[in-house]
Amino acid sequence: MKLLQALFFPPEQPGGVSSMIPFFQERFQKPNWEMEIFSIPKRVRSKGHEEVTFTTFDWHQFEENSTVQKYIQTIRDYIWWSKMRLKQSYDVIHAHHPIAALVLKKLFPDTPVVMTIHSSYERELILNGKIEEGGIEHQFLTSLYRELEHHMDQILTVSESFKQYLSTYMNHPDRIIVIPNGYDERRFKPISHENEVPQLITVCRLVPAKGLDILLQACAELKARGHSYVLHIIGDGPIRTELEELAVSLDIYDETIFYGYMLHPEQFMPFSDIFVLPSRAEAFGSVFAEAALCWLALVGTDVGGIAEQIEDGVNGLLVPPDQPTALADALEKMMGDPVYRYQLSRAGWEKAKKSYSLTRVVNELKNIYLQVNRKS
Structure with missing residues (x-):
């Protein structure tokens, strides 16, 4: 055929x-x-x-x-x-x-x-x-x-x-x-590691629909609560300058790295700990499955296809869209308990392997x- x-x-x-x-x-x-x-x-x-x-x-x-x-x-x-x-x-x-x-x-x-x-x-x-x-x-x-x-x-x-x-x-x-x-599992090479400072990562086009303004506000709240972290943002788009300016105004620019476009982010993701993307809408949200196959713990919003991939508290955490405090609470929960984070990431990996x-x-x-x- x-x-x-x-x-x-x-x-x-x-x-x-x-x-x-x-x-x-x-x-x-x-x-x-x-x-x-x-x-x-x-x-x-x-x-x-x-x-x-x-x-x-x-x-x-x-x-x-x-x-x-x-x-x-x-x-x-x-x-x-x-x-x-x-x-x-x-x-x-x-x-x-x-x-x-x-x-x-x-x-x-x-x-x-x-x-x-x-x-x-x-x-x-x-x-x-x-x-x-x-x-x-x-x-x-x-x-x-x-x-x-x-x-x-x-x-x-x-x-x-x-x-x-x-x-x-x-x-x-x-x-x-x-x-x-x-997804072809051969593309993904999970790596067992222990980061002294939690590494957060997101991969998306830099557009308002992805909710990265909410993510930056949540990260500012984490810093105000006394938490150390690094946020890796992979992707480019029309609001990159606006997001960089927001990171400066929130006093989290030093904790945030803007990489721009990357052809194979799955080669970079395994070195992080938590994948987070607070989208305002998502038909499927492919990058969540990709992150799960890299052994990352998942934090997403309770919208569209994300909610079909993540069962809250089982293989990741779900939060309402446009609520930075709720997102900060979920990230804090994962950052503060490596064992819990490990359990969620392995459950996410198992589901992604089986379902996707x-x-x-x-x-x-x-x-x-x-x-x-x-x-x-």
Whole structure:
């Protein structure tokens, strides 16, 4: 069977799709399986000029909006690039972005297309203060879910909570299949160690949705309580300067290290003790599974896919979002009891190994590919 895994941008960023798709190829072994990965280079801009239409709604009602115009142009560019680069046929196409899914179904109408909805672009934009809930951009982006439902042969998503979110915008959410992300254990090299000063680490894009302002406030509270620690922040993004200034104003800059973007943070994580990320929303939260596979104790917020990965007090700690004192309390509890921290980290590792195995994901996907191919 010839497969096409269709991404949006190349899989260069850590976390999420990039943590999984490139590792598929050796698991889909020839001669029974042949897999190709396709994406659009970031340098492709304003190349496409084809008219864009949708079956389930008229996007022209939103066309005066600049965000919508940019999204439509990106669809045109993806069409242009796909027509230029994809010259062969496939038995199944698996798309990992709405634009890739809709474009490739248009270009390959007789080929089954499976779509995994990994996250909510509109929710991220709202949390990052880029658009307003219920506004024109929000209406346009959520309209795409029914368009996907109309055209896709199968829709997948990564958590039960995100399936529930999608149910608001789809006519038949019961048809969505949940397959949590999977990880190749060989990427992760846990290291037994004892740090005299607790090492806290987070890995994410530096955007408001990740709640790093809350993390810095919690760390300032830990310092005020007399605790020593080092906070490692891996990632980059539009609010890095703002976060650095906040660390200075909270008098915790000396305890905080901003590394910027790192291609393989899993090679750095095992030397820390606690992974913490107080996201305001998360469809799955891949980095929690990655941190668990590095033997780190987990502290996260009780939202979305994070709450499906962490059972509070069993394999990590959960706190409400936007509550720095609650986050400081959870971190203090872990920092002050190495035995408890060890127990949580090992329980987290066991769950991640069992629930987020790449082998499990590949086997489930193979069954889905065979089913949609038979139906075509």
